[in-house]
Amino acid sequence: MAAVLEAVASPALRAKDYKTEVSPVWCPGCGDFAVLSAVTKALAYLKLPKEDVAVISGIGCSSRLPAYIDAYGFHGVHGRALAVASGLKAARPDLTVLVAGGDGDGFSIGGNHFLHACRRNMDLTYIVMDNEVYGMTKGQASPTTQPNWERSKLTPQGTGIRRFQPPAIALAAGASFIARGFSGDPSGLTKLLVDAIQHPGFAFVHVLSPCQTFRPEQKEWKHLVHECQLGPTDNPAQAAQLIQSDDGMALGILYAQRLKVWQPANHATVTPASFDQEFQI
């Protein structure tokens, strides 16, 4: 309640008020700068009190995001951001919980949590900055890397493995909101994030966020992205068709559906001492 009064008493916050003074570790030209800006713009648009927002991440370039946002944050271990966020939201439904990370963090080491977060449908917003590479460890193939990408010393002949399909998998796993954004389209991305945060349930925002250092060819993405022509839909069969026929560059909300949100009630009716009687002879 104190937080609400504070918000009312304060002048409206601007996007830059949601930024900390910590300088990002990102390379010049990294798409993640624009994602950071879009997140702060969305928070300002929604007038969310800073202290009622928590940004949770794992490990990787994009997972550095929480330190740059002036809110509560948790920069955890690799791949477990959704788990930390799910525990936080279960315990503290009053908070707006954003989860941020990259394609390796979310789809490789954290892949299982992605599936189950989709089907659990807690009220979380999951922003994956996908650059199709492990940047922090200096350029290895990620689950979304093309099978014939040969620039990694770890897989010099390419991985030879088909790419992970984030929106298709999110849909199959039961996510209730699926969107794709592009760091080169900051206003479109901000709008998607606003919609995602407002969506009651698990909102997955797949953000194409180029890596200038290890994937310089991604500069071309700005010419390849296009508005999603068919969406959004609330029909999973249509969404499946849309996503399967998609070239991976369609921007917008691909699927949005009202599904039951998992959230425990947290309402006490007895004290633990009352359980003693179960055991008394």
Place this chain on the structure above:
Amino acid sequence: MDTAATRPNTAIAITGSGGSGAVTTGLILLAAVARAGLYGLLTRSAGPQIRGGESAAMVRFGGRPVECMGDRFDILVGLDWNNVERFVDELPLDSGSLILCDDQGAPVPEVLARSGAEVRRLSLKEIADQTADGRLNMAALGSLGALVGLPLDALEAGARATIGKKGGAVLESSLACIRAAYQAGLEDPVSQGSAALSDGKGRWNISGNEAAGLGALRGGIRFVAAYPITPASEMLEWLAPRLKLVGGSLLQAEDELASVNMIIGSSFGGVPSLTATSGPGLSLMMEGLGLAVASETPVVVANVQRGGPSTGIPTKSEQSDLNIALYGFHGDAPHLVLAALSIADCVFTFQWAVNLAEHLQATAIVLSDQSLGQSRGIVDPPALFPGELGRLIQTDPAEDYRRYALTENGISPMSLPGTPGAMYTADGLEHSPKGTPSSQARDHEAQMTKRLRKLTDFDYGPYWSEVRGNGPTCLLTWGSAAGAVFEAAERLRAGGRPTRAIALRLIAPLRRAELVEVLAGAETVLVVEQNQSGQLFHYLHGEQALPQSARSLARPGPLPLRPGEIVQAVCEVS
């Protein structure tokens, strides 16, 4: 003639194949001895089958608290003999033992008969068949009750308490069988008379897993995330509906990696949080627990140990996870390791562990095991931790709030999401006092020292151990082995050898000075534990807490440590 009340205690094993009702029979017997005013302990052993496998219930009872299984069984009740050979090692019998079985059943297997135990074949099936829907195990229970001198009304009350929920017809036919067999058994009893010392009122019938759950709630736990695993699942199943009643919740996670990170998230949000698991799950959690240590997010992990390594023996007990609990972290990660000393002590130890974890913003690994978790005891009402150590919370906005401020005692005020003006990002990266990632030597050293100091400098009071008796012979142990050690010490004292027994409840940080003080004057020190490598022994030696003459009695599970082998080991080392 001696009776159940006058004998120090009576040990009974009940075995049978799936569906024979061995465990139910044991549970009713335990409930009956409670109502006869006696103390009791029930342990169980099961094969690997999901359902329908052979099982055994072991019940030891007497007029004094029963803290462990004894060296032998007085009576073995064989409901049938299918697969009993799998239990033979767990059923020590001798020429003073009695084997009860049905006179229409198969002959007693040679592996049991060779013990020299007297075999008494009773008309159990015949009695059961005379009752509509009568069952052989209930007839066996009636015969057994008469034989050991338990009052019929205690048996009936025990049955009502245990299977009353199954419905009137099942209960009535069971009671009829028990009565018929009891009356028939009275014609040829081994012992007679009413056992009642008191009515047993006020005592508790509780399992270790239930006691651990109760202690956790009493300590303030309101969020649990966990993945099912034997033998910890009953703790979770007990907690799930009750957490809801006290305004908390339980989330069944997709794996143990999720479990531990979920409780880190909920605790970060300000809600005292716990996960429960067994060895394989603890292995998976270690990275996450390091995060809890580094970010100073309080969490409690219940590890109900089972036989290891790997999948090991999921249904049977061993104390072999001390090393991972102490040393499983990468980096230097100061944390708490506690061990519950008995079924009842699970209440105290878990409640205390939650208090410590919250107050010290620490990770607490609490070791229980299958032999505590899945056993039931008739016990005096469990002791509670008398204090209330809360989390130090930053409630006000602070101009320059520093989450990891270098305070005198190492504990820094923690702000919770929702508090304006005290935002911070918790991090597994080393950090400055403000919480900003830092790879600088001075920040690393300052934060490392702070995280260690807050644990080592804390005053844990007298709860770090339980010490009984005094004398130059000293038995030192931890966790569930305490029961057998206490009984062994008692026997040694009764045999004219003054003995002190020390059971460690708080293993890390080691209360070294206090332990050295308690060990002062000891001439013989034997460290007793149920694992192959002597994990506590080596830890204490590493901490230079033991005299050079100290010896180790360490052997793996799943057979319980028995008081007799401890007494024998003492005699051999000195």
